[in-house]
Amino acid sequence: MAKQAPQSDPAQDAPEVSAPQHAAAGLPAVGHSLRMAAEQMGPRRTLATLLKVNQPNGFDCPGCAWPEPDKTHTAEFCENGAKAVAEEATERRIRAEFFAAHSVSELAERSGYWLGQQGRLTQPMLLDEGATHYSPISWDDAFALIAEELRALDTPDGAAFYTSGRTSNEAAFAYQLFARRLGTNNLPDCSNMCHESSGSALTETLGVGKGSVSLKDLYQADLIIVAGQNPGTNHPRMLSALERAKRAGATIVSVNPLPEAGLERFKNPQHARGLVGHGTKLTDLFLQIRLGGDLALFRALNQLILDADGGVDRAFVEEHCHGFEEFAAEARTTGREEVLAATGLPWEQIEELARLVLGSRKVIVCWAMGLTQHKHAVPTIREVVNFLLLRGNVGRPGAGVCPVRGHSNVQGDRTMGIFERPSKAFLDALAGEFGFEPPRAHGLDSVDTIRGMRDGRVKVFFAMGGNFVAATPDTEVTEAAMRRCRLTVHVSTKLNRSHVITGARALILPTLGRTDRDVTARGAQFVSVEDSMGQVHSSRGGLRPPAPGLLSEVAIVCRLARAVLGPQDSVPWEDFATDYDTLRDRIARVVPGFADFNEKVRRPGGFTLPHGPRDSRTFPTATGKANFTVNPLTAPEVPAGRLLLQTLRSHDQYNTTIYGLDDRYRGITGGRRIVLVNPADAAELGLAEGAYVDLVGEWKDGVERRAPHFKVVHYPVARGGAAAYYPETNVLVPLDSTADISNTPTSKAVVVRFEPDSGER
Numbered sequence: 001m002a003k004q005a006p007q008s009d010p011a012q013d014a015p016e017v018s019a020p021q022h023a024a025a026g027l028p029a030v031g032h033s034l035r036m037a038a039e040q041m042g043p044r045r046t047l048a049t050l051l052k053v054n055q056p057n058g059f060d061c062p063g064c065a066w067p068e069p070d071k072t073h074t075a076e077f078c079e080n081g082a083k084a085v086a087e088e089a090t091e092r093r094i095r096a097e098f099f100a101a102h103s104v105s106e107l108a109e110r111s112g113y114w115l116g117q118q119g120r121l122t123q124p125m126l127l128d129e130g131a132t133h134y135s136p137i138s139w140d141d142a143f144a145l146i147a148e149e150l151r152a153l154d155t156p157d158g159a160a161f162y163t164s165g166r167t168s169n170e171a172a173f174a175y176q177l178f179a180r181r182l183g184t185n186n187l188p189d190c191s192n193m194c195h196e197s198s199g200s201a202l203t204e205t206l207g208v209g210k211g212s213v214s215l216k217d218l219y220q221a222d223l224i225i226v227a228g229q230n231p232g233t234n235h236p237r238m239l240s241a242l243e244r245a246k247r248a249g250a251t252i253v254s255v256n257p258l259p260e261a262g263l264e265r266f267k268n269p270q271h272a273r274g275l276v277g278h279g280t281k282l283t284d285l286f287l288q289i290r291l292g293g294d295l296a297l298f299r300a301l302n303q304l305i306l307d308a309d310g311g312v313d314r315a316f317v318e319e320h321c322h323g324f325e326e327f328a329a330e331a332r333t334t335g336r337e338e339v340l341a342a343t344g345l346p347w348e349q350i351e352e353l354a355r356l357v358l359g360s361r362k363v364i365v366c367w368a369m370g371l372t373q374h375k376h377a378v379p380t381i382r383e384v385v386n387f388l389l390l391r392g393n394v395g396r397p398g399a400g401v402c403p404v405r406g407h408s409n410v411q412g413d414r415t416m417g418i419f420e421r422p423s424k425a426f427l428d429a430l431a432g433e434f435g436f437e438p439p440r441a442h443g444l445d446s447v448d449t450i451r452g453m454r455d456g457r458v459k460v461f462f463a464m465g466g467n468f469v470a471a472t473p474d475t476e477v478t479e480a481a482m483r484r485c486r487l488t489v490h491v492s493t494k495l496n497r498s499h500v501i502t503g504a505r506a507l508i509l510p511t512l513g514r515t516d517r518d519v520t521a522r523g524a525q526f527v528s529v530e531d532s533m534g535q536v537h538s539s540r541g542g543l544r545p546p547a548p549g550l551l552s553e554v555a556i557v558c559r560l561a562r563a564v565l566g567p568q569d570s571v572p573w574e575d576f577a578t579d580y581d582t583l584r585d586r587i588a589r590v591v592p593g594f595a596d597f598n599e600k601v602r603r604p605g606g607f608t609l610p611h612g613p614r615d616s617r618t619f620p621t622a623t624g625k626a627n628f629t630v631n632p633l634t635a636p637e638v639p640a641g642r643l644l645l646q647t648l649r650s651h652d653q654y655n656t657t658i659y660g661l662d663d664r665y666r667g668i669t670g671g672r673r674i675v676l677v678n679p680a681d682a683a684e685l686g687l688a689e690g691a692y693v694d695l696v697g698e699w700k701d702g703v704e705r706r707a708p709h710f711k712v713v714h715y716p717v718a719r720g721g722a723a724a725y726y727p728e729t730n731v732l733v734p735l736d737s738t739a740d741i742s743n744t745p746t747s748k749a750v751v752v753r754f755e756p757d758s759g760e761r
């Protein structure tokens with residue numbers, strides 16, 4: 001029997017600190033997975049469900065977007081995958097009585113952890129204007145209410161349609177079609193906050209905004225550089241791939257301001273050596289770089305490659321690249337002092353890495369938020385591409401770019417058209433297929449949507465999944481902006497903070513999850529997702545839904561569209577809602593690479609999308625070639641007496657979903673309001689171990705943003721930096737502090753000062 005939802009809110013934070021760990025997974029991971037799963041699902045459901053995740057004919061893990069190997073293991077999931085599944089497949093339920101017992105203002109005082117632990121939503125709920133509590137509403141009335149608010153807008157751009165990366169391909173395609181038939185490109189998504197910088201840089205330099213490597217490439221690489229990423233917590237099955245590469249002779253280099261257990265050693269629970277032995281040492285060379293120093297590092301490496309005899313793959317550069325001379329001229333101006341100041345690394349380490357690169361034929365660079373959430377993120381990733389192009393490491397087996405996506409279908413949603421800046425080709429195809437002229441003006445991304453709500457231009461906010469107010473920066477500004485809306489709507493499986501920060505009216509529309517069976521009048525339906533490596537495959541939930549009458553994401557979009565666009569709208573929304581094959585047939589004619597979608601998605605393991613740079617060294621860029629770029633060396637500046645804070649996840653967290661209050665690998669238990677500071681910096685700043693402080697964010701707008709009551713933890717972070725968890729520290733990230741070009745919040749680069757604990761909570 002599953003454990004009851006916690007009544008009291010344990011978030012009165014009392015973190016305990018012990019020594020950080022130096023190995024990931026192993027028996028403890030098995031123990032934690034099964035314990036947390038059984039707490040939510042009970043033993044029998046745990047077994048039935050976990051043996052189906054990431055399996056052929058099973059369902060796709062609602063966690064990250066790491067791909068499945070060709071041959072899946074019986075237990076093809078990691079600890080955090082088990083937690084993600086358990087959170088969704090929990091036996092806990094939220095019914096109307098819960099909302100009758102808890103006012104919205106009372107729920108707003110509760111922690112995100114407590115809200116999420118209450119269970120699955122079971123019926124549509126309305127918070128009417130002036131009401132204090134949510135109350136039940138029928139689906140038809142809910143759709144009619146949304147239609148009424150949308151029709152009352154002066155312009156379709158008065159609405160924004162947000163997507164979280166859990167939304168399936170089928171739901172995402174129908175959703176963008178609905179928004180565009182309504183007349184807007186306001187399609188912000190969670191990618192705006194995470195890999196938008198990667199998409200911008202890769203599209204400009206290679207012509208495709210996605211990774212170019214497969215698992216097979218990782219297994220045969222000579223050198224794998226993991227930069228600004230913590231796979232042990234955020235993409236744990238990647239450790240299996242790194243272990244396999246390592247055992248095949250690869251060298252692994254990690255570049256990170258924090259020493260992360262998952263990059264040091266991996267105890268693979270799928271093997272005896274991982275359960276009882278020492279596991280596998282992963283990282284051969286650890287570069288503990290200063291926050292935001294990656295651009296300088298790759299500039300220095302490129303200079304060393306240019307200066308080395310035979311360092312450059314001339315044949316590749318001449319045949320496939322554009323802009324080499326300008327790039328090389330700039331690279332040769334890279335000053336060693338600037339590099340040392342920006343990276344905080346000893347030059348010898350940079351030279352050692354350059355030697356490893358020059359001794360390798362097949363090099364892969366993997367990265368995540370540590371590169372993408374900085375002001376200079378796009379130039380940094382462009383410089384990583386320069387680094388790979390120099391030695392022809394694109395379009396070669398065992399080599400390439402590997403931005404590792406954080407949400408299970410965030411890449412698929414973008415492929416389906418969830419983008420505020422759609423390409424002309426995509427809109428032309430949509431127009432041709434559905435016989436209408438879609439809006440051509442670019443829409444609002446996530447940061448611009450917040451600005452739009454703040455300024456009263458966006459009055460209706462609709463979210464397909466996610467937890468927008470917790471995932472976005474400048475919490476006080478975002479929450480106030482959300483409250484300015486006429487209507488806020490969330491399609492969700494679980495309760496979260498975004499449900500209690502509402503517009504004048506608010507709706508919660510409960511939907512089926514990945515683990516749930518989806519049966520329509522035309523029989524059992526399945527959906528599809530695209531992983532981080534461009535593999536599209538099916539996902540079939542098998543559990544009885546948490547309540548009768550729950551609608552799938554696809555059905556919600558299609559019924560909403562009919563309610564808003566009216567009976568005369570020619571799109572067969574009803575067919576789409578009851579037979580997803582009909583939707584996939586239309587996707588096949590609009591989205592490149594999806595021809596014969598229904599046949600290909602039914603193949604074991606699905607199919608791989610084409611990728612010109614990988615498949616044939618063809619680069620659909622403005623020049624028709626791979627573009628070298630010039631990226632002036634820059635790094636964050638931090639005034640004296642301040643540190644540069646990065647927001648990050650604990651090991652018991654997935655995006656804004658808090659599974660528990662521990663961060664086992666870092667030695668933190670029972671709480672989340674901690675700030676990790678290097679002992680030498682702490683000494684200089686007078687920050688005693690265990691002292692409580694307020695973090696005060698400083699930015700050029702002169703606004704002081706405060707995050708109160710954080711426990712100081714002396715931790716081996718790189719000098720000059722500090723680290724604390726989000727969403728608690730998103731309040732410190734200024735809305736207007738975004739990456740150039742991609743507009744991604746700079747959540748890895750917040751200048752903070754420390755003040756004595758103000759007692760605020």
Ligand code: SF4
Nearest residue numbers: 061063064078081237
């Ligand atoms: S690695 Fe990612 S996708 Fe795979 S089981 Fe873990 S959380 Fe899920």
